Amino acid sequence: MSLKSFVFTASSVLALTAGAAVAKDSITIAMQLEPPHLDPTSAAAQAIDSVVYVNIFEGLTRFMGDGSIAPLLAKSWEISDDGTVYTFSLQEGVAFHDGSAMDAEDVKFSLDRARAEDSTNAQKALFAGISSVDVVDPMTVKVTLAEPNGSFLFNLAWGDAVIVAPESIEDIKTAPVGTGAFKLADWVQGDRIEMARNADYWGEAPVLASATFKFISDPTAAFAAMMAEDVDAFDNFPAPENLPQFEADPRFQVLVGSTEGETILSTNNKQPPFDDAKVRQALAHAIDRQAIIDGAMFGYGTPIGTHFAPHNPAYVDLTGGSAYDPDKARALLAEAGLADGFETTLHLPPPSYARRGGEIIAAQLAEVGIKAEITNVEWAQWLETVFRGKTFGLTIVSHTEPMDIGIYARPDYYFQYDNPAFQDLMATLNATTDPEARTALMQDAQKTIAGDYVNGYLFQLAKLGVAKAGVLGLWENAPTAAIDLGAISWAE
């Protein structure tokens, strides 16, 4: 046992014994997946963001719990009139956990590293528009874009755009050094990560002195751990069927919010018979969204009729266009020359929305004569066969990146939707900064893909949090994967 963890353990024991007198200042939060490592800038795993986002690493901007963007390490910024030059003024007095100061050089290093030739950043596309990053003075950075990008500040709020220091980049995966309010105290791989308050934090000191993230992948174990009060909160509780029990129990509170995850029945638009829009339409009418939400999610989730988050102001409710109507579905299939139905495959990744939803969808499709053969796959296999190999008929997946309707403009994207009109629409949207015009364009986009029945649109994935009754400040929604420890406190 290292000295650090000994000190930490000792102090947490003290904290526990003292708990009766003063308000608790530590918390144990469980999550389903363990981060593979702790570098948010070189992997897609959301679990990394959940642990380190704003807790250990901070970006120039950040997401707030309601999805809005707020300044963080950038105190303020100026945008040139043509929308291509952003000049950021940095917060004064910010230091990394190793004591070194955070300055413009670090920002330049971080952004250049992310967009470099040999970068292993999972969201490299976020930085594709940057043509140069220049240090104006130690507290000022100028970022020049090749063309205006309406969502640039939004892009900088992603976990993949946090500011890291060149001195500590070598060991970032196991010993992350950031500017956040918490430091990594201990990592027992396979079990938990412990964090301790950063005494020298530049901003407002958090209420919590320490926090533990515990990794419980099994839904049963998750329920048991919560019920046995082994953990104080569960971020994104994996078993919606257990929520009524927590709601009925005064020891617990249940937080139901929304995520950025559009859960869709992805359809291979290039594979016959799905290259026929009539067949895709038949598919859409054969699906009973409410039954899926009830059966797979036990009622949690908002039906969607297009690829857009319902909590977004620009959302249009298009569910009516693909209402459950098996007769119509059969008629459409007959029109398409498939009166006797057809066979296809349905690849299901591990989350229960996919596995359970898939079983229901297969049964519903069978009603109209479509025989979907279920294949359960691991994520690695899904990426290989479905996402990259594109050898699939149908699959169910939740697209959790915020504002990701742009994927429909990529003809090589795995569902292979190729509509030049839509691609033009997206190009226009990217070049547009006027909010009202943007809204109109986004609504057009939603209608286009819904009208083409590109995919079967099922529901917006709910964020289901469970916590002990006294825990305050947990995010209800999940604009991004994050557990903002700085906002959390215990009720007196």
Next chain:
Amino acid sequence: MLRYSLKRLLSLILSLAVASAVIFAVIEVAPGDPASFMLGVNAQADTVAALQAELGLDQSKLQRYLSWVSGMLGGDFGTSYTYRTPVAEMIADRLWVSLPLALFALTLSTLIAFPAGIYAASRRGRAGDSAVMGATQLGVAIPNFWFAMILVLIFAINLRWFSAGGFSGWDNGLLAGMRSLTLPAIALALPQAAILTRVMRSSLLDILGEDFMRTARAKGLSRRQALWRHGLRNAMIPVLTIIGLQFSFLLAGAIIIEQVFYLPGLGRLVFQAISSRDLIVVESVVMLLVFAVITVNFAVDLAYAAVDPRLRSRT
């Protein structure tokens, strides 16, 4: 004895060499690429290629096999693709859970099985024997993961005597560690105890029919004395075999139980590694388990010799 040991060692090395090739071959054909898994759906092709190069995945399979094997010979199991920590360290960490758990379960199962088996054998055909045998039939039939579910429901959720799972670590004291391993150990041990009880009983019954047991009785030993002094040690040979098998099983077979109790053990490590295509971890852990089984078998052979002098003198 020297020749025997040398021969054993030679076949051990050969087995390990074959095992390593088989493991590598089976695992490398698995579809799914660790780099694209790590980078997710929005990754660009050049990013994936860059990561593959960084992980050494762009080398030929033979090169990777040779570097893996030569690394292992030097105690270096390579670096995990996803965790980016040395595999040896990860395994060492997990062993601190899996090994005590296996030993705990084995101890429990032995503590249950020995008295139960002896009792049943000594009351052969009577009510006590039937009761023990009935219980073992049930014990063998119960899937251990189902039993674990029931244990959690009763002892963690309803009674709250034990935590539902997780591992507090040995830092918090031996007792706390043992406590978090208690329910998993019970779930693992009971079915094993049922098997061991049956073996113990039948082995003892075989021995009780041996001529030398009658000789012992003719010397004036009571049934009980004959059983303890002459029966047990002779009955140990099949029992030792089963204990050896069970230990290897417990080390690797706890995979589902570790899942139910979210214990950070070897089984769960390999399970996670399989799903994230962290091939080098899978390869090394499987290799280690094979190694463990082979060494345990070797140890069991040595234990035979300790029990049975006839084997000692055989060269």
Next chain:
Amino acid sequence: MNRNLILGAGLSSLVLLAAFLSFVWTPFDHAVLNIPAKLQPPNGTHLLGTDHFGRDLLSMIMVGARTSLAVALVAVGIGMGVGVPLGLSAAAAKGSWLDELIMRGNDLIFAFPSLVIAILITAVFGAGAVNAIIAIGIFNIPVFARISRGAALSLWEREFILAARVAGKTRARISAEHILPNIANLLIVQGTIQFSLGILAEAGLSYVGLGAQPPVPSWGRMLADAQTMVSFAPHLALVPGCAIILTVLGLNLLGDGLRDWLDPKLRVARA
């Protein structure tokens, strides 16, 4: 006839009956979802209740018996079909390189952690009943090879084998004509035991999602589906759990009973 045999045969034939009956009749269609009727406890309409999709549990158990029995049966078939010839050849060629090769190969398979390899196989070749069968079957091979070799070796010492050799019969022919029928009892008994282990293994694989895929019902997956709902719908876990336990129990009792019944030594003692 003994108690074990009667009880074991009774339980096993009950399961077998349910499996066969399910081809022609189940109380409800096991594949039809009826989400409004979900999670009903056992009642007059649904004798064992309904699951989280409103499917009738009794129907699913009946059809699931098919899956369990088929997977275990074929896996045992693979084990016997490959293992017994290997074991017999090893015994017939005792001490030769063939014997050595077969036995070392056996030891090697035994040394692999079976569950981990089963998970690997299904991960590599995809989850599904066929791959589960292969994964379980592979580990049955050394069991049968070892047991048939051991039994055959002791038979090779017997004088009636010498008599057959004196008559000029080849080792292969002696193996088929004299050895195999005389170890058949042993193989049947071991077969029932491996069969019950196969059912447990299938349940375990399905439980981690690597066995038979939906919509084919499987007891193990029913348990996996049920596990988060145990606390408010315990019948979901109890019903498939009991189905597994009773089947395995039945087969084990059958195996024990057969052993006693087929063992001439014990039969003489009883007469």
Next chain:
Amino acid sequence: MSLLNIQNLSMTIAGTPVLRDVSLTVEPGGITAVTGESGSGKSMTALSVMQLLPDLARATGQITLDGTDILDQSEAQLCGLRGQSIGMVFQEPMTALNPVKTIGDQVMETILIHRAMPRAKAHLRTCEVLERVGLPQDRFPLSRFPHELSGGQRQRVVIAMAIALRPRLLIADEPTTALDVTTQAQILDLLKSLVRDYDMGLLIITHDLAVVADLADQIVVMKQGEVVETGSVKGVLANMQHPYTRMLFAASGHQADLPAAPAPTPLLEVRQATRDYQLPRTSLFAQPGHHRAVDSVGFTLNRGERLGLVGESGCGKSTLTRAILGLEPLQSGEILLDGTPISPNMATDLRRKMQVVFQDPFGSFNPRHRVARLITEPFHGMENPPRGQERLNLISQVLEDVGLKPEDADKYIHQFSGGQRQRIAIARALITRPELIIFDEAVSALDVSVRARILDLLADLCRAYALTYLFISHDLSVVRSVSDRVLVMKGGQIVEDGPPAQVFTNPQHDYTKSLIAAAPVLPDIDTLKRSQPHA
């Protein structure tokens, strides 16, 4: 007063009667022998004195040892008697000792379990006792394990355990049946001298009347759980009253009546046959050692000749048999049958000229086949095996030849007794009319009366078929009665070769002499009668 007095002992096991009104006595310093064939209840009588009976056994009557009724004793009291007042020696020395304990520990346990003396003294006594039974400390230290000893040495250990506390009564249940003749003689001598020195009573169970005559004072003849005749050995043998006793006596010394052999033409020629077995290596780099089981053996067996081969266990006779049968290769030398060399890959035609009858009537047949199939197995590989009616006739005839009924062809082997099975084995050997039959200890596992009938059958068959055979046995008297010529084998070599009369009356080799000297002999009845005052 008698040391042991059994009165009207009756016993049932699970309701089946096994002993009926058995009465016998053993005097201090006296030897009482219980004899009879298998199933006569002689072993049960012995075990009932020890009260080491199967769980379901119920005994009535009286067994008094020095005035104590054993049937009245509690289990704890019995434990006090066993080993202390009664010692017991069993038949199978190979399995009677715990393989995982040293011989010293096992002998000492008898002393310590009765707390007869302190540990140090017990140690001394153990050494003494082992010396007394012929296992001196310098060659057989207490730390030896049973597997390091030969059968005879192990039996000495068992005896040492039984007499460690100098019990008043020693029970020996077939103590020499599993041993070679020469060892048997030594063990019997040892028992005799122990009885004399310690003034013990000895109750010995044996099926061998010659042993009884040689050793015992009193004889108890049992048949099917009942005593049919009892009295002093000489008295009973000189004047046998019960037909069973007479039959037993006659069968024990039975001489089959062989027809004369025809003129010699060689059939089987064994020339310088040598067979080695590789021993386990003692070190990795040393050449593995060899055990020479058959060492330059040469002899000729003529057509129509009945050749006997005698030797003790380990002399190489089984290895020689297997080589002659073509089951194992020779390292050097050759074996010719009708001029053609024999080897493991010889032609089936050649194989068919030779058949074999094995020792174990229970292991010689595939239990899953019917008799008809069992005895026709030698037809295998024939170009034109008899079929249909011809085959059935052959089966019937050969079954009748060996004294069975044609309808026995449809039965399974477990429906026959040991003697009948040996007849079936002979039928199997006869069915192809082979040129040569090898009898490998073919009558050794049979009771004397059954053995006598099988030997007569052989003589009859010789008359009917003019058989040529090689008869292998460890039992001199058997070989003598069915052979025209006898070979004596020792250490892989033939040490004596000649007609029985010459070999048995005028042996040339020392080993043959010691063999003949060691074999217990039935007394001559006429001599006995003359020496009996009341005869």
